[in-house]
Amino acid sequence: MSVVVWSAGRLVDPAAPLLTPVDHGVTVGDGVFETCAVRHGQVFALTRHLRRLALSAAGLGLPVPDEAEVRAGAAAVLAAAPDAGRLRITVTAGPSPLGPARAPDDEIAPTLLVAAAPAGHGGATTARAVTVPWVRNERSSIAGLKTTSYAEQVAILRHARAEGADEALVANTVGDLCEGAASNVFVARGGEVLTPPLSSGCLAGVTRDLVLEWSADAGLPVRAAAPGELRYDAVVHEVLTGTAALALSGSVRGLTPVVELDGTPVEPGDAFEAVRALYVRRSAEDLDP
Template identity: 35%
Template sequence: MRDPTTSPGMVTLWQDGRWIKEGEFSINPGDRGLLHGLGLFETILAVDGNPKFLGKHLRRLRESCQRLGWKSLEYSFESIIRELLQRNQLEIGRAKVRLALTAGSGSIRDLNSGANRSVWLTAEAAGTEMESIAVDISPWVRNERSPLSGLKCASYAENLLALEHARNAGFEETLFLNTSGKVCEAATANVFAVVAGKLFTPQLSSGCLPGITRAVVLELARQLGIDAREADIDLGTLVSATEVFLTSSVQGPVPVCRIGERRLAIGTLFHRIRGAWTGRVEPNSEWR
């Protein structure tokens, strides 16, 4: 159903409680999200107009706000997202919804201030699902001791530069080690490895994001009877794994076909996980 107030090709956004056209979006030039990258965001998969795992996303955002000393948001995001998808004719198929929040304007000496903090939602088609992915090891490391560790923070330049470096070398993603030399995460995803029939993913103390799909996959693995563990993973263990896959909210689990020059097969454990995840995000699934 088309929103009668928009014409074909016109993108509708939601910002600070009101519906606007794309060209009407504005942000205070003194907003510390704009000036310093002090903000948070969530990327949410929607299938046939239904935002998947929304409760988990909002819980993570709420916990991140608490870490930064910000007040929680009081909007009814589920109904807003459903209307956003409808207004942009994205109620059929897969869509990517982005929820963003800035620090607002204020002194850099008082980060909890920011009465004009801005929040907005956008939506677009999710694009093609990836069949497999080639990754390299980033020359830069993730600082697990950073105050931003574990936050889905708006200051994403480090990730983008590392991703560009990998793509210039012929890869589609890159993996970060942390300052202790342990595997942390990919630039835009969490990482899993199958070693001796067991499923491993870096523990949160590695500095990785507490990914929504990461948590779902751990839960699915245990339901399937797979021995799944959060652990320290060194690079040698990763490159000797029989299977490796990445997880993100929109793509879900995606198998790694190559790490550097080493090629990997797409194994049976991955297919079990992927099948279970697909069942959870099907249009009629009520799993949240």
Template identity: 35%
Template sequence: MSTKVWLSTHGAALDPEDATISVFDRGFLYGDSVYETMRTAGGRVVELAAHLDRLHRSATGIAFEVPFDNAALEAAIAETLAAAGNSDSRVRVVVTRGTGPISIDTRVAEDPVAVVIVTPLALPPPEAYARGISALLVGEREGARLPGLKTGNYLGNILALRQAHEQGADDAIMCNAEGAVAEGATSNVFMVVDGQVHTPSLSTGLLAGITRGRVIQLIEGLGVPVQARTITPEELRAADELFLTSSVRGVMPVTTLDGRALGTSAGPLTRRLQQAYDAFLAAVARGASA
């Protein structure tokens, strides 16, 4: 297993120690970049087209015209995966606005840079999926990223997760300025109440996760009602089941919230969704799904 990095400035997959960018790169200086994180299943990238489409939408949201189309990025990803040679990998694609003088003025930026980072896929231990993790509700923070966009400026999420860790929790669930539940530090949030699934609506300013969309489809496929709406912290604390979704972790149960137990293991509906998502990944590995 190995880590490889592809840079548009080199046009090749490199060892990490050989992969360098300019200290004047705006992604380094200001977080002026967009990115996506994916995983593979059976060596195939899960939901690749959806992730790359969102990368371009995020770029549009920050008035950044990415000069690399999906075909070019797909080729770079394939080259880097082949060079790494892992059985399964975590894939991160970053596109920065480029370099220029030290100035926040985007008009001086030139030569955008694309980066593909492939590392061996590392998942939480099986007991985490069975027992669940703990989470802490965190209020809105100054410096939070632009709503709905996946940019390199993630300081709000970083500080939220740090606060959770400082208080002994595994993860953070963030609220928006109005106090409504929005999303996890790197995930989307779902709760189960009386056999129905609820998730914060996009109007709360959350990032529309690719896995969030897939899980909603899986919930509907199970014949379970699912609703996107405004959710209060009080409702979340009173949920029968709670779980997070993300591209790398999949469906992760939360069994402790703000120090209070919601259960001792993943709830019955959460387990069904874990099985459904595992079946989806198996289909991707067989080449039967994107």
């Protein structure tokens, strides 16, 4: 299937020119977005994604998108693409002057786009990762916001793919493990499964949150680490020497074990088996948890 796009209350040709050249999302990446998994023609965890979209918009000082309008757009594209595997919701700041200064608040006219597409890598059951020299700034003004300013992630993923991998492990400025370029990270070691805390600068991923919540309900030893508990270099060394294992999480990929790091095969074993099984079961039971 091809991409199906909705804008301004109607389905539109994906090749149609929908954004003005002075849209701030085009000129400076001033916008927010969500990527959601689609299962059996329904958006998984849409309420949670809309909640995070609103938080990201508020964090950038953009008007919070109208939830009913977004849901209408989602329904329209999925009706036209029932076999879609992912849904993308994008909100930009709309027309603004050239440069970083946005239009005055009372003149902002945001652009809302909703698109459905195939799942892409979402069918992969394992992942290959590389380490990179670049870091995430946990003190950035957009730390924790899911913005369309994604050039950094594009560059990191391009490097990862040139190295034969599909993701990268990114540290923050103080040397703690933060996240993947486009995923959250889980580390299994010492009988526990840990994920970097939000203070590391990582995104509050929907899948990450559900894994933590559902694991707590089930009594599984899964938790957010304390600051400094997951040092980047230490985690990499432990994974390469077989004393720890990695998994990546994301809305479309779910929870995916890493089987190769920096070109070296690594063995996740059954470290994530119980957590993955729980996630698969709970997500099948409730499409909007």
